Amino acid sequence: MKIRKELWFGFSLMAIILVVVTIFTPWAGFADGHLSRDDLGALGLLMLGLIVVAIMLGFPTAFTLMGMGVFFGWIAYRSVNPELATQQILDLMVQRAYSVMSNDVLIAIPLFVFMGYLVERANLIEKLFKSLHLSLARVPGALAVATIVTCAIFATATGIVGAVVTLMGLLALPAMLRAGYNIKLAAGAITAGGCLGILIPPSVLLIVYGATAGVSVVKLYAGAFFPGIMLAGLYVGYVIILAKWKPHLAPPLSAADRQVPLPPLSQTLSSRSGNALAGLFGALGVPSLPKRQVVTQLFVSLLPALSIAALLVVMYAGATKPTAEVDTSGLVQSGGAISADEDKSAESSGLQEPPKEEGGLSEPPKDSADLKEPPADSVPAASAAAAPAAPAAASVAAAKEPAAASAAERVPAPTWYWIVFGLGMAGLLLVSWLMSWQRLEIFKMLLASFFPLAVMIIAVLGSIVFGLATPTEAAAVGAFGGLVLAGAYRYVAAKQAKSGNAVARTISDLGGILKESSFLTAKTSAMVCWLFVGSSIFSASFALLGGQEIIEHWVLSLGLTTLQFLLLSQFIIFILGWPLEWTEIIVIFMPIFIPLLPKFGVDPLFFGLLVALNLQTAFLSPPVAMAAFYLKGVSPKHVTLNQIFAGMLPFMGIQVLALFLLYMFPGIGMWLPELLYK
Amino acid sequence: MQQLLFTVDKISTFVGQAFSWLIVALTLMITWEVFSRYVLDSPHAWAFDVMIMMYGTLFMMAGAYTLSKAGHVRGDVLYGFFEPRTQATIDLVLYILFFVPGVVALTYAGYTFAAESWVMNEHSSITASGPPIYPFKTMLPLAGAFLLMQGIVEIIRCLICIKQGAWPSREEDVEEVDVDKLKEMVHVKDEDIAKLDRFVVQQEGTK
Numbered sequence: 001m002k003i004r005k006e007l008w009f010g011f012s013l014m015a016i017i018l019v020v021v022t023i024f025t026p027w028a029g030f031a032d033g034h035l036s037r038d039d040l041g042a043l044g045l046l047m048l049g050l051i052v053v054a055i056m057l058g059f060p061t062a063f064t065l066m067g068m069g070v071f072f073g074w075i076a077y078r079s080v081n082p083e084l085a086t087q088q089i090l091d092l093m094v095q096r097a098y099s100v101m102s103n104d105v106l107i108a109i110p111l112f113v114f115m116g117y118l119v120e121r122a123n124l125i126e127k128l129f130k131s132l133h134l135s136l137a138r139v140p141g142a143l144a145v146a147t148i149v150t151c152a153i154f155a156t157a158t159g160i161v162g163a164v165v166t167l168m169g170l171l172a173l174p175a176m177l178r179a180g181y182n183i184k185l186a187a188g189a190i191t192a193g194g195c196l197g198i199l200i201p202p203s204v205l206l207i208v209y210g211a212t213a214g215v216s217v218v219k220l221y222a223g224a225f226f227p228g229i230m231l232a233g234l235y236v237g238y239v240i241i242l243a244k245w246k247p248h249l250a251p252p253l254s255a256a257d258r259q260v261p262l263p264p265l266s267q268t269l270s271s272r273s274g275n276a277l278a279g280l281f282g283a284l285g286v287p288s289l290p291k292r293q294v295v296t297q298l299f300v301s302l303l304p305a306l307s308i309a310a311l312l313v314v315m316y317a318g319a320t321k322p323t324a325e326v327d328t329s330g331l332v333q334s335g336g337a338i339s340a341d342e343d344k345s346a347e348s349s350g351l352q353e354p355p356k357e358e359g360g361l362s363e364p365p366k367d368s369a370d371l372k373e374p375p376a377d378s379v380p381a382a383s384a385a386a387a388p389a390a391p392a393a394a395s396v397a398a399a400k401e402p403a404a405a406s407a408a409e410r411v412p413a414p415t416w417y418w419i420v421f422g423l424g425m426a427g428l429l430l431v432s433w434l435m436s437w438q439r440l441e442i443f444k445m446l447l448a449s450f451f452p453l454a455v456m457i458i459a460v461l462g463s464i465v466f467g468l469a470t471p472t473e474a475a476a477v478g479a480f481g482g483l484v485l486a487g488a489y490r491y492v493a494a495k496q497a498k499s500g501n502a503v504a505r506t507i508s509d510l511g512g513i514l515k516e517s518s519f520l521t522a523k524t525s526a527m528v529c530w531l532f533v534g535s536s537i538f539s540a541s542f543a544l545l546g547g548q549e550i551i552e553h554w555v556l557s558l559g560l561t562t563l564q565f566l567l568l569s570q571f572i573i574f575i576l577g578w579p580l581e582w583t584e585i586i587v588i589f590m591p592i593f594i595p596l597l598p599k600f601g602v603d604p605l606f607f608g609l610l611v612a613l614n615l616q617t618a619f620l621s622p623p624v625a626m627a628a629f630y631l632k633g634v635s636p637k638h639v640t641l642n643q644i645f646a647g648m649l650p651f652m653g654i655q656v657l658a659l660f661l662l663y664m665f666p667g668i669g670m671w672l673p674e675l676l677y678k
Numbered sequence: 679m680q681q682l683l684f685t686v687d688k689i690s691t692f693v694g695q696a697f698s699w700l701i702v703a704l705t706l707m708i709t710w711e712v713f714s715r716y717v718l719d720s721p722h723a724w725a726f727d728v729m730i731m732m733y734g735t736l737f738m739m740a741g742a743y744t745l746s747k748a749g750h751v752r753g754d755v756l757y758g759f760f761e762p763r764t765q766a767t768i769d770l771v772l773y774i775l776f777f778v779p780g781v782v783a784l785t786y787a788g789y790t791f792a793a794e795s796w797v798m799n800e801h802s803s804i805t806a807s808g809p810p811i812y813p814f815k816t817m818l819p820l821a822g823a824f825l826l827m828q829g830i831v832e833i834i835r836c837l838i839c840i841k842q843g844a845w846p847s848r849e850e851d852v853e854e855v856d857v858d859k860l861k862e863m864v865h866v867k868d869e870d871i872a873k874l875d876r877f878v879v880q881q882e883g884t885k
Contacts, residue, residue, distance in 0.1 A: 010756040058757025058765070059772040060750035067776025070783050090787035097784060097818060098791070101734035110736060114701050126864050162855035170866045177877040469712065472729065476708030483705070514702060516852045522698030523749045524854070526740035531751060579755040633857055636875040
C-alpha cells in the first residue's frame, strides 16, 4: 500500500511526540502511587504533547480536551488526596462548564454569527460587487480592487470565510477571467479578501480571544480596526501597482463594460444636458415629463450635497455651542447613554461622533457623509479641546466654570471649521459637477447595496467602540438589522420578479432565511462554545498539574528579549495555524502564552492584534488553506489548486509585511483604544 | 439498526433545532431591551440574567445536534486522508477513551450540581430578587444526557463502518457553505462555469 507523503509526515511527528511522552512519563510514580511535584509538572507537559497528537488524529477537539482534562485533573487531585479526588474533579468540571454557560463575553458569539448568516442570505453581494466595480472602473485593476473591497465589506458583516470565498468565486472570478485577468491574481484577490473578515471587527475571532485572554472585546475591536483597514489597503495598493506595472495581468475594463444602461427618463434627459443635476433641474419646468420621477431622481442626486450640508450644520452647531463642563447634547440626542461616557465624550475630540453614529441607524443617507468625516475631524483635535462643545441645557453646570461668562453666548466658529466648510463646499461643487447620468446610476446602485451595509457595520462598530452599547447589545441590534436588511432585499427581489404577492413572498422567504440561519447559528455556536467547555476543563487541569509553571520557568530561563519572545510566539502560532483551526489555536494555546506576556512587558491587547493578523495567514498557507479549497470548488476545471496557491503567496507576503508594520508601529493598532479608553 | 440510528439522530436534531430558535428570541429580546433602556428609559433588571440563560441553553442543547451532523471542529490534517475504516477505528477508540468518560462525568456532576440548586431554590444573585436559576442549571445534565445518547449512536456508527468499510449515511441538514444554494442565489449555473474554461485554457496557451 502506498502511503501518502502527508501521512508519513504526520505519523512521524506523532511517533516522535509519543516516544518523548513515554520516556518522560514518571512511570515509577505511577507504580508506587506517589507522584511528586516534578512528576506532576512533567505530566502536564505530556498532556500538552498528547493533545497535539489527539487533535491531529482528527477526533472532535472539544471532547478530546474534555476527556483528557478529566483524566489528568483526577490524577492531579489523587496525588494530594486519593479519597476526595473523584468528587473534586467532578466539582471542578461542572464549575468550569457552568462558567462557560454563563459567560457574558461569549454571548456575543451566537449573535454575531446570526447576523452574519442573515446578511449572507440577504443576497446583496451581487449588487455590491457590481456597483463597486463600476464605480471603481477607472482605477487600474478595477475588478480585483472591487473584489477586495467587496470581500472586506461583506466578510466584515458576515465573518464566514467559506461563504464569502465561494460567492466571490461565483461572481468575481468569471468577471475577472472574462476581462482577461491573470488567474493567479484573480484567485489571490478572492481568497485574501475573503479572509479579511476574521480580522476586521466585528469578528468572532476577537471575541474568542477576548474571552480567553481576559481582554476587553471593546478594546480589541477598537484596536483591530486600523490594522484591518491597513491590510485591506495594502492588498488594494498591491493590486493597483501590479496592474499599473504589468497591465497584461489586469487589463483595464473595456468601455462597453463600464457602461451602465440608463433608465428611459435619464435617456431622454441626457440628450438635453450632460450633467445630471442641471438636467434634472431643467426638467422640473418641462410639463411633458413625469414630475414625480424627476423629483425623486433629483432628490437622489442631491443626497451627497444634502449630507454634506447636514454634516456642516451639525459641526457648526457643535463647534459654536457655549462652553460648558459636560457634553450631554449628544447623549440626549442619541436617546441617553451611560453616564460614564460623558467625560469620555467631552474630553475626546470625537464628541460629535457618537450621536451621529447612533443616528445612522435611522437615517442612512446622512451617515454616508460620516465616512468622510474622520480626516476632517483630525483637524479640530487641538482646537476642539480648547472649545469643548456643550448644549445650552448644561448652562447650570457651566456656571461653575471660570469661563462661565461666555456661557450663554455662542462661541465664534474656530478657523478649522471654516477650513472644513471650504473643503465641504469644494467637495460639493465637485460632486455636483461630476454627477453625470452614468454616475448617477452608479450612485443609485451604491446607495442600494454599499451604503446600507456600510452604515450597519459602522453603526454596530461605532456604538461598541464609543461605549454606547456593549458588544452583546450591538450584536443583537446588528442581527436585527441583518434581518431587516434581508427582508428589504428579498422584498425588492420579490417585487421585481412580479410573481404573485410580494409581501407574502417576502414573509415566506424570510421565514426560510430565519430558520436556516437559526439552525446554522446553533451549530456554529455549539461548536465554538463546547470547545470552550472542553478547553476550560483542560486548562484547569493543566494548571493543577503545574504545567504552566514549568513552561514559564523554561521560557524565562531562555533569557529571551521581548522581541525574540514575540517572534518565537508568533512563529509558533504561525506553525500551529497549519494543522489547526484558529478556534483551537486560540482556545488551547492562548492560555499558555497569555501568562507569559506580563513577564516580557507585552500588552495582551497588542498581542491579540498580532495573533489575529497572524492567523489570517493560516487561512492562506498551503496545504490546508481552506480558502483555496472553497475557491477550487466553484472555479472552472482547468484552474488548478497550484495556481490558486501561487496566487495566494504574494498576499501572504503582504500579511507578513502587515505583521511587521504593526510590530514596528504599534500605534496602528493601539492608537484608537488608547485615545478612547485611557 | 439503521432505524435506531436515525431515530436518535432525529431526536437530537429536533431538540437542537427547537432550542436554536432561542437565537431569534435572544435577538429580539436584546433589541427590545436596548430600545426600552435608551429610548423608553425603563431598563429591566432581569434582562441580563435572561440573556445569559438563553445563550447558555442555546449552545448546550445544540451540542448533540451538532454532533449528529458531524459539526464539531476536528483537526483535519490527517483524518481526511484516512480510509473510512481507519477513520472509524480511530474514532471508536477515542470515543471510548475521551468522549464517554468526559461526558459521563459532566452529566453526573451536572446532575448533582442542578439537584443542589433545586434543593436550595436558588435564585440569581446578579441583581436583587433575581430570577430562579435552577432550571438553567438543569440544562447542564440534560444537555450532557442528550450528548451521551448521540455519542453512543456515533459509536455504533463507527462499528458499522468498521464492519462495512463505509460510513453509514446521515440525514441532510442546512450547511454553512452549500455551494448549490449559493449558486442559485447569485444565478450562476454550472454551464456558465464550464464556459469559463475557455478563458483559462486560452491564458495557458499564450504563456
